[in-house]
Amino acid sequence: MKHQEIRITREELERFCSAVFSKLGLSQADAQTAARVLVAADVRGIPSHGVARLRRYVNGLQTGLMRADAEPRVVAESPASIVVDAGGAMGAPVSVQTMQRVIAKAREAGSAFGTVRDSNHFGIAGYYAMLALAEDMIGIAMSNTAALGVPTFGRQVMFGTNPLAFAAPADRHRAFVLDMSTTAVPRGKVEVYARKSEEMPAGWAVDRDGRPTTDAASLLQDMFKRVGGGLLPLGGVGEEHGGHKGYGLAVMVDVLCALLSGGPFGTAVFDTAESSARVSHFFGAIRIDRFRDPGEFRRDMDRMLEQLSQCPPAAGQERVFFAGQKEFEHEAECVRTGVPLMADTYAELEKIGCELRVARV
Amino acid sequence: MKHQEIRITREELERFCSAVFSKLGLSQADAQTAARVLVAADVRGIPSHGVARLRRYVNGLQTGLMRADAEPRVVAESPASIVVDAGGAMGAPVSVQTMQRVIAKAREAGSAFGTVRDSNHFGIAGYYAMLALAEDMIGIAMSNTAALGVPTFGRQVMFGTNPLAFAAPADRHRAFVLDMSTTAVPRGKVEVYARKSEEMPAGWAVDRDGRPTTDAASLLQDMFKRVGGGLLPLGGVGEEHGGHKGYGLAVMVDVLCALLSGGPFGTAVFDTAESSARVSHFFGAIRIDRFRDPGEFRRDMDRMLEQLSQCPPAAGQERVFFAGQKEFEHEAECVRTGVPLMADTYAELEKIGCELRVARV
Numbered sequence: 001m002k003h004q005e006i007r008i009t010r011e012e013l014e015r016f017c018s019a020v021f022s023k024l025g026l027s028q029a030d031a032q033t034a035a036r037v038l039v040a041a042d043v044r045g046i047p048s049h050g051v052a053r054l055r056r057y058v059n060g061l062q063t064g065l066m067r068a069d070a071e072p073r074v075v076a077e078s079p080a081s082i083v084v085d086a087g088g089a090m091g092a093p094v095s096v097q098t099m100q101r102v103i104a105k106a107r108e109a110g111s112a113f114g115t116v117r118d119s120n121h122f123g124i125a126g127y128y129a130m131l132a133l134a135e136d137m138i139g140i141a142m143s144n145t146a147a148l149g150v151p152t153f154g155r156q157v158m159f160g161t162n163p164l165a166f167a168a169p170a171d172r173h174r175a176f177v178l179d180m181s182t183t184a185v186p187r188g189k190v191e192v193y194a195r196k197s198e199e200m201p202a203g204w205a206v207d208r209d210g211r212p213t214t215d216a217a218s219l220l221q222d223m224f225k226r227v228g229g230g231l232l233p234l235g236g237v238g239e240e241h242g243g244h245k246g247y248g249l250a251v252m253v254d255v256l257c258a259l260l261s262g263g264p265f266g267t268a269v270f271d272t273a274e275s276s277a278r279v280s281h282f283f284g285a286i287r288i289d290r291f292r293d294p295g296e297f298r299r300d301m302d303r304m305l306e307q308l309s310q311c312p313p314a315a316g317q318e319r320v321f322f323a324g325q326k327e328f329e330h331e332a333e334c335v336r337t338g339v340p341l342m343a344d345t346y347a348e349l350e351k352i353g354c355e356l357r358v359a360r361v
Numbered sequence: 362m363k364h365q366e367i368r369i370t371r372e373e374l375e376r377f378c379s380a381v382f383s384k385l386g387l388s389q390a391d392a393q394t395a396a397r398v399l400v401a402a403d404v405r406g407i408p409s410h411g412v413a414r415l416r417r418y419v420n421g422l423q424t425g426l427m428r429a430d431a432e433p434r435v436v437a438e439s440p441a442s443i444v445v446d447a448g449g450a451m452g453a454p455v456s457v458q459t460m461q462r463v464i465a466k467a468r469e470a471g472s473a474f475g476t477v478r479d480s481n482h483f484g485i486a487g488y489y490a491m492l493a494l495a496e497d498m499i500g501i502a503m504s505n506t507a508a509l510g511v512p513t514f515g516r517q518v519m520f521g522t523n524p525l526a527f528a529a530p531a532d533r534h535r536a537f538v539l540d541m542s543t544t545a546v547p548r549g550k551v552e553v554y555a556r557k558s559e560e561m562p563a564g565w566a567v568d569r570d571g572r573p574t575t576d577a578a579s580l581l582q583d584m585f586k587r588v589g590g591g592l593l594p595l596g597g598v599g600e601e602h603g604g605h606k607g608y609g610l611a612v613m614v615d616v617l618c619a620l621l622s623g624g625p626f627g628t629a630v631f632d633t634a635e636s637s638a639r640v641s642h643f644f645g646a647i648r649i650d651r652f653r654d655p656g657e658f659r660r661d662m663d664r665m666l667e668q669l670s671q672c673p674p675a676a677g678q679e680r681v682f683f684a685g686q687k688e689f690e691h692e693a694e695c696v697r698t699g700v701p702l703m704a705d706t707y708a709e710l711e712k713i714g715c716e717l718r719v720a721r722v
Contacts, residue, residue, distance in 0.1 A: 080441070080471035081651040110441035111472050115652060138616075154672040154681040166613045168620070176616060178609035184602050203602050210675020228673070234603045235595050241545050241564050242595045246603075248539035248684035251669070252527045255499075255537060259529070259661050260652045266668050290442040291476060291621045300620050307627050308612070311515035312589070314571020320515040323609035 006346045007338030008361050013039045016349065016361040017051060021090075023356045024061040025068030030093035037092040037123040042339045045330035046179075048188045049124045052345045056121075057090070058352055066090050066120045072097070075262075080109035083261050084116045091122030091279070095141075099128040099283045103135055106285035115256070116281040117263030121145075125165035126179030126324070132167060132285045133175050136294040139167040140284035144257045146270045146277045148223065149183045150230040152237075152244040155210030157223065157230035158266055160279075161186050162253035167324075169288075170301035177324030182250040183231040187223075190216050190231070203236040205229065212237050256282040367707045368699030369722050374400045377710065377722040378415060382451075384717045385422040386429030391454035398453040398484040403700045406691035407540075409549045410485045413706045417482075418451070419713055427451050427481045433458070436623075441470035444622050445477045452483030452640070456502075460489040460644045464496055467646035474501075476617070477642040478624030482506075486526035487540030487685070493528060493646045494536050497655040500528040501645035505618045507631045507638045509584065510544045511591040513598075513605040516571030518584065518591035519627055521640075522547050523614035528685075530649075531662035538685030543611040544592040548584075551577045551592070564597040566590065573598050617643040 014035045021031035034057075042050030060066035070089035074082060082101055086094040098114045105112035122128070125141040132139025145160030161181040168176045185204050193200035193216035200216045207213035208228030222229040234246025258265035263280035271277045288294045311320040334340075341349075346361075353360040375396045382392035395418075403411030421427035431450035435443060443462055447455040459475045466473035483489070486502040493500025506521030522542040529537045546565050554561035554577035561577045568574040569589030583590040595607030619626035624641035632638045649655045672681040695701075702710075707722075714721040 076652060078471050078651045081648075083652050109470055109472075110439050111470075111474060113472060113647060113652075138621075151669060151672050151681050151683075153675055153678040155675045156672050158669055158672050166609075166616075168613075168616045176612065178606075178613055180603070180606040180609060182606075184596070201601055203597075206675060210673075210678065234606055235545070236564075236597070236602060240562055241597060242541070242607075244682075244684070245539075245541040245543075245595055248527075248541060251537065251665075251684065252529075252539055254665070255527075255529045255662070259658055259665065260499075260649070262653050262657070262661075265661070265665055286474060287442075288621070290439045291437060291444050291474075292623050296623070297620055300623075300626070301616070304612075304615070304620065304626055308512060308519055311512050311517050311519050312571075314514055314516045314567060317514040317571065320512050321605075322512075323605070323612065 004343040005340045006343060007340055009338050010039055010043055010334060012361050013042070013051060013339055016353065016358065017054060019358040020054065020058065020352060020356055021061075023358055024058065026090070026093070030090070033096050034090055034092040037096070037127050039339065040127050041124045042341070043331050043334045044124065044126070044327040046124055046327070047342070047345070048186070051341065051349060053121075054352060055348055060120065061090070080105055080112040082114040084114065086116050086119035088118055088278070089120065091120040091281070094119055095122045095128055095281055095283070096131070098281070099131050099141065099285075102283045103132055103137065103285045106137055106287055107135070110290045111284070111286040113282070113284045115261035115283075117258070117261035118278050119281055120277070120279065122281055124179060125163040126167065126177050126327075128283055129165035129167035129179070130175065130177060133169045135285070136169060136288050138286040138288065139165075140282070141165045142253045142257055142282040144254045144265065144269055144279050147267045148187055148231050149233055149247075149250055150206055150210065152233065152239060152247045153210070155206065155208065155228045159250045159254055160269060161231065162250045164249070164253055168301060169298055170305055171295070171298035172302050173305045174328045175324060176301065176305060176322060177327065179324070182234055182246055182253060184234050184236055184246065185231065187231065190219060194220050203232065205231050206237060253282070365704040366701045367704060368701055370699050371400055371404055371695060373722050374403070374412060374700055377714065377719065378412060380719040381415065381419065381713060381717055382422075384719055385419065387451070387454070391451070394457050395451055395453040398457070398488050400700065401488050402485045403702070404692050404695045405485065405487070405688040407485055407688070408703070408706070409547070412702065412710060414482075415713060416709055419717075421481065422451070433477075441466055441473040443475040445475065447477050447480035449479055449639070450481065452481040452642070455480055456483045456489055456642055456644070457492070459642070460492050460502065460646075463644045464493055464498065464646045467498055467648055468496070471651045472645070472647040474643065474645045476622035476644075478619070478622035479639050480642055481638070481640065483642055485540060486524045487528065487538050487688075489644055490526035490528035490540070491536065491538060494530045496646070497530060497649050499647040499649065500526075501643070502526045503614045503618055503643040505615045505626065505630055505640050508628045509548050509592050510594055510608070510611055511567055511571065513594065513600060513608045514571070516567065516569065516589045520611045520615055521630060522592065523611045525610070525614055529662060530659055531666055532656070532659035533663050534666045535689045536685060537662060537666060537683060538688065540685070543595055543607055543614060545595050545597055545607065546592065548592065551580060555581050564593065566592050567598060614643070
């Protein structure tokens with residue numbers, strides 16, 4: 001049975017989330033930014049990172065795990081770099097501000113990078129990478145997360161799902177936007193199978209002994225109790241299919257986010273009732289015109305993206321996509337017909353609206 | 362039956378390769394650099410990129426596909442960027458020169474990037490990334506390659522095995538050095554199974570219809586004839602295990618190497634009898650001290666790498682490694698006992714020595 005779906009305009013949804021964040025103490029500007037990033041996930045067809053998470057943000061702000069009154073402070077700065085201590089703030093506003101500063105620095109320096117420490121979940125990494133596109137820059141964004149991933153040949157979680165995003169502008173096409181976790185799958189996919197009490201595909205996770213497992217429910221319990229087991233890196237178990245590469249990419253993200261900012265890394269990043277995960281982020285921007293004419297670059301990007309789209313599909317498949325293409329198509333549909341929300345997500349938003357006395361969407 | 366192994370000192374092997382390259386017209390400096398990069402692959406335990414490839418380089422230089430007299434020229438430059446047209450030169454010397462200029466620029470600018478177009482196979486990407494380590498910088502190196510990889514849901518090759526390398530310095534430990542192709546495996550692994558007439562593991566490649574295949578010999582024939590089929594991206598077939606992520610990473614490497622340099626990309630990169638693959642490279646360096654004290658960074662790196670090494674191993678496994686660790690251990694062994702060469706590789710070196718009248722190793 002298909003779940004009932006409700007469609008709401010992007011603007012309405014942003015207004016509601018912004019009002020919720022304002023009620024919980026965020027400045028108007030920060031509330032709007034946080035709402036925009038959150039809704040962008042639903043608009044791009046990534047509901048796992050969208051308004052379905054609003055309850056967690058509400059909880060975080062109400063309990064103080066996310067500090068509404070945090071004042072992020074710059075702890076190091078140069079013409080091409082910046083390090084920000086978010087002081088336990090929400091992830092999205094400090095991330096947008098930092099990426100904007102990185103872009104401003106790159107305008108002068110050609111390229112620039114910024115890191116943020118003591119932050120919180122920042123939503124979709126692609127949002128920040130894409131801020132560089134309008135400037136004819138390549139955009140980069142990464143974050144470490146609570147440790148959920150097990151290294152190749154290991155049995156204990158040692159790193160997060162550590163997403164990385166990379167955006168490059170095109171001309172007729174919108175852009176190439178890669179936005180991926182560096183584990184084979186994020187935890188959310190395992191949770192879906194646990195809820196349905198179904199076996200999950202092999203190659204996603206290992207159990208407490210480090211052996212491949214398809215038992216989603218036991219895995220989540222073992223991960224919760226930290227007795228071993230966790231998600232496999234991109235490439236799966238062992239080295240035969242390149243699991244050590246995904247493991248390496250996850251650690252690379254941790255190095256750029258946490259080691260370059262002085263934040264906690266590896267197993268020190270985890271959620272408890274007393275503290276947020278205290279995640280770190282990494283942002284970068286590179287001016288294209290320092291290498292070649294941006295117009296030529298964008299037209300070559302068009303040619304590349306068209307060639308990829310025109311790759312003959314495999315038997316039984318209809319289309320070949322490039323990274324970001326599905327998301328842009330989803331966005332275009334949302335502009336026409338509104339942003340789709342599952343009925344239970346919508347009900348939760350209504351509940352939050354009632355509790356906080358914010359006019360419902 | 363284990364193949365017979367011969368051990369030769371690194372210095373002898375470098376001297377021999379350098380003499381071979383000199384005989385074929387390279388300047389003494391370029392010949393030494395090319396030899397050093399080539400032998401470094403054997404020293405790091407990556408013989409597929411080591412002196413076993415010397416015959417291909419000899420062929421390339423003798424037929425003029427690699428131009429011994431090419432004079433790489435700078436086509437764009439700024440304080441934090443450089444674009445070099447290699448003019449069909451060997452990959453290694455122009456890559457070392459470009460990475461050194463990138464490092465020099467990063468010293469002033471904080472971070473810098475360089476691209477090279479119209480180049481040739483540059484050996485192991487990690488070599489260039491590691492040049493940044495002694496400067497307390499993070500090093501990055503990438504290359505596109507002849508198209509061998511099939512996009513998710515496709516059936517034709519559209520991108521190369523596109524390696525990326527990332528190096529970050531540690532203190533007591535040497536460094537974290539990720540050096541990986543972005544396909545599940547490189548073509549060489551398929552060739553091993555074809556030679557043995559054995560089935561290769563599922564998840565490495567698809568056939569001409571885009572269906573998973575384990576028939577190595579047919580795959581190589583189909584790829585050679587360009588009738589379809591090729592290597593799968595890291596993450597394997599479809600999206601279930603993240604194949605679309607590996608596909609995205611491969612395209613990201615192509616964007617940074619070829620689109621930022623104005624070189625050929627995607628299916629335009631291939632070897633023929635008349636032209637080399639005309640590959641492009643990307644190099645980057647980021648000063649750590651613009652973010653935090655490099656000593657603190659390196660000590661945190663030590664802590665991270667030790668934690669990863671101490672991860673309890675999975676049942677049946679002995680150790681958990683971090684990226685680059687096996688390679689540094691192999692290097693240490695080579696210093697003690699010499700660089701291991703397969704008997705047939707050694708025989709080929711002797712043959713090359715005879716042909717070119719270079720004193721054998």
